[in-house]
Amino acid sequence: MFDSNFAIQSFPKILAVAPMTIYLSIIAAIIGLILAVLIAVVRERKVPVLSPIIGIIVSFIRGTPIIVQMYVVYYGLPQLLIALQKWGISTNSSGVPAIMVAITAYSLNAASNISESIRSAYHSVDYKQYEAAISVGMTPVKAMTRIIVPQLIANLIPNFSNIFIDLIKDTALVYNIGIVEIMAKANIISSVGFKYIETYLDALIIYIIICWIFAKLFQISEVIIRRRVFATQRIN
Template sequence: MTNIMHILGFQQGGWGAALLAASSVTLALSVLGFILGAALGATAAAGRLSPRRVPAWLAHVYGTVFRGVPDLLTIYLLYYGGSIALTQIGTLFGSDGFVGLPTFATGVLAIGIISGAYQGEVYRGAYQAVDRGQFEACKALGLSRYQSLRLVIVPQLMRHALPGLGNVWQLVLKDSALISVIGLVELMRQAQIGAGSTREPFIFYITAAALYFVIAVVTASVFRFSEARAWRGMVHA
């Protein structure tokens, strides 16, 4: 027990501060990726619901590809493909050597693209779950399309979307660990570094699992609170 407290402590030689810092990187990466995914997902949902063939087809392809391709492969393609492109651009301006993409930015982009494919389906299903009478009421009141969406449709859409978004968030949190493969020192990568340095893999991986669990429980409670507040005073079947 003394050895564990020393390894995970905050004194000189302890790994507690490093693990907490890595946890904050994991949380920031997940939150920013989820927000980017929300924007991409909303766009994809609008495309899927569009009566026009091209936007509907593009949104369908986006969702199918990034839900079907392994997440790890998407991360590799974005990082190495983007780095190769940057290297070629750098060569044109006289730069020598490999130019790598920033790992944190790449992680946010990868998680955003992947989660956007799932969030798009959540938003599309939530939009279709809104009672059709609400749309007719908006027309009867003479509301513009923008006013209808902002004041009536989107608030009701989010009530239906929150449970699905909570599930997507859990996927995002787990996918954040995959970003360690391109060198970002987030929680999983820090646990690997600590395990290799101290030769105590069990201590570090159990600690990492506990920290992931804490983040998951706290953030899941936020989604549950938001869902309860959204349905407050309403009959929820």
């Protein structure tokens, strides 16, 4: 039978580890965004050798579950550090922190997905606007930063929002490598009192609240940026 008192008592305990979930998601998104920009530039420029290799890696990451990627990093990163030691590069291969494994895996996953969204957002902007800006005397840099990039960012936000929220939900898997976040805490508490539905319902509510807050923040950001883009276009 559902124990409402247990659910109420467990809620703040599970909520207390929510910052870890948010921290992992934000760090992975930031690193992923930086890598994604580089990946998108390389692929759009069609850099010889590098572009097809990155294309294969992106396809692999986008086509495999995040938990598989996390385990590959978890078991592969120490082996890579050992190999670097053999090549004369000083590294510490013993006890790679689980948080480092999670950030690496989730950042690479985010980078692959965000890079495709950046490319899609870039192609959605009418390039004739850039040519028109140049024709009326704008410098290439000014035309890019004032005309193209703001529209690209506005077009990117909806997809980036979805990717970020997916990251938040996917962090539920990091308990498999020993990181205590929302799902891990729910598992720990439920195993002690054998009150599974209560703790998992708490976790569900916390995830919904976190995802809703960030979704609203991204929606507000998109509206603000689109208004600025519209205002800039009217001025120009």
